[in-house]
Amino acid sequence: MTTTQAARSATSKSERWGSDIEPVTVGDLTFRMYSERPHRLGSLLTFASRWGDRAHIVQGERVVTFEQFRASVDARAHEFTSAGIGSGDRVVLLGFNSPEWIVNFWATVAVGGVAVLANAWWSEEELVSSLELVEPVLVLADERIASRVPDRYKVATWSPTADPSPTAATPFVDPGTAEEDPAVVIFTSGTSGKPKGVVLSHRSLLSGLQMLLDITRRLPHLVDETAGESALHTGPMFHVGGVQTLLRAICVGDTLVMPAGRFDPAEAIRLVEDWKIRRWSAVPTMVTRVLEHPDVRTRDLTTLRAVTVGGAPVGAEFLERLRTGLPGVEPRVATGYGLTENGGQGVAASGKDTVKHPGTTGRALPCVEISIAPRPELPDGEILLRSPTQMLGYLGEIESPIDSDGWLHTGDLGHLDDEGYLWITGRSKDMIIRGGENIAPASVEAALVRLPEVKDAVVFGVPHSDLGEEVAAALVLESDVDPTQFGDRLRGTIASFAVPTRWIVVTEDFPVNHAGKIDKNAVVADARTKVESR
Known part of the structure; x- marks a missing residue:
C-alpha cells in the first residue's frame, strides 16, 4: 500500500462528517446538530497518518513532524495506561506552550481521560484552590512550575520517559468514550473571583470544530493531501x-x-x-x-x-x-464571539462581513441559536446562546448560567440586526478583559483588602490602547502609604496580569447604597474622572 493509499484508508476509517443538520435530543434539551458527525476526540488522531512527515509543531529550533507527533502520543498514552489511567480520569496539564503540552493533551485524550487545562500564570493560591476542586489522578507539570504543586498530588514528568518510536508504542485504541462524556476542563474567571472549571464534552468540542470546518469548506472529505x-x-x-x-x-x-x-x-x-x-x-x-x-x-x-x-x-x-x-x-480579517462556557466560538464574521459591517461580531454558526433577553433598565438586552457546543456545567457546586430551556445567559449586552448580525454593546457582568485575559474585579478586591493598609477597595477596568483594558483600583487606606508598592505583594495571591496598574486613593469612606453595600457604580464613576484627568 502506498503512503497516499494508507492516508486515505486512515481517513476513511474516521467517523463520517456531513453538512446536513437535524434536531437531536440530548437529555431534556434539543440542539441543532449534524446528522453525520464524529463522536470522540480520540478519533481525530487517525488523521495524523494522513500528513506523514509534514511539520506539525514548530517552536524555536524544534520541528516535530506528524509522524513523530503520533509516535510521541502513543508512547505517552502507553505510559498512562501502564499507570492505570483511563476513561474519566482527570489529568492536569500545568505548563506553557510547547510540543510536550500538545503531546500530553492528545495522550490524555487517547486513553479516554479528561484533560484539565491549568493556567500556567496562576498564583500559588489560585493553583491550590483549583487542584482541590479538580481532584486529579495525575498532574503533568512543566519543570519550571512543578515545585508549586502541593505534595499530596501525584506529579509526573512533563516529557515522556523514553524516546518514542512507532514500533515501541501502543497505537491508539478507541477507549469507548461517548460524545456526552467529559473531555476537557478549561478554567475561566467568574465574577465570584476564583477560577471556574468549565467541563466540555466530546460533543461540545467536536460540534464547534465541525461548524468551523463546514463554513470554511475544510471538512475531511473535502480536503486532499x-x-x-x-x-x-x-x-x-x-x-x-x-x-x-x-x-x-x-x-x-x-x-x-x-x-x-x-x-x-x-x-x-x-x-x-x-x-x-x-x-x-x-x-x-x-x-x-x-x-x-x-x-x-x-x-x-x-x-x-x-x-x-x-x-x-x-x-x-x-x-x-x-x-x-x-x-x-x-x-x-475575521472575527467572532463566544465564551468558554459555550465551547468557544458561537458567532463568526468573515473578512467581507467586517468590511461591509465594521464592528459586528458576525452571524451565528450553523448549529447556534441566538436570542436577546430584554433588559428594561438598559438600551439593549442580554445575549443568550443555545448550541451543542455548550458546557456540561462547572466543576463543584456552582450555579450554571444555562437555564432549563438550554439557553446560556452570557452576561453580555447586544442586539441582532435585520440581517442576523450580532452587535455587542456592553457587558452586564462585572468583568475586565486585559489583553485577552478575563479578570474578575471581586478577586482583586479580595486580595487588596487582605493587605493591612487597605480598608476598602473597588476594582474596575479602564480603556487601554494596547491591552484593550487595564486594571484600576480605587482605595480607602488605613495609613498614608504609596499604593504602587502593593504590586509585588499581590503577585503571590493573584495572577500577575490582574495586578492593578492605575491607583486612585480616596480620602473618605466609599458611599453606600440603601442596603448598606458599597455603591460601586458611584465609586467607579468618580474614580474614572480622576483617571481620565491624569
Missing part, C-alpha cells in the same frame, strides 16, 4: 481557542508555529517571514504590537493572508489599521 497551512499560534494552549486550534490542525494538516517564550512582536514578524505563515489567530493586543513594530515595514509578510482576532472587543478603527498595516490580509 495538499491541504494545510502554516499557522502562527501566539495565545496560550490552555484557553479554549488553543484547543480549537489543535483540533483543526490535526484535521487539515496545519503546521503550528509557536513563539519560543512570551509573545514578542519582533519574533512574531520573523516567524511569519521564515515559515511563510498564512494564518494567524490572536488577541487585538498582539496584533497592535506587531503593527507598531518598526520591522513590520521592512520584512516580507506577504504570505500572511488571514488574521482572526478575538478575546476582546474589535472596533472598526482597529480593523482599518490592521488592513492598512498588513495589506495582504485586507480581504480576510
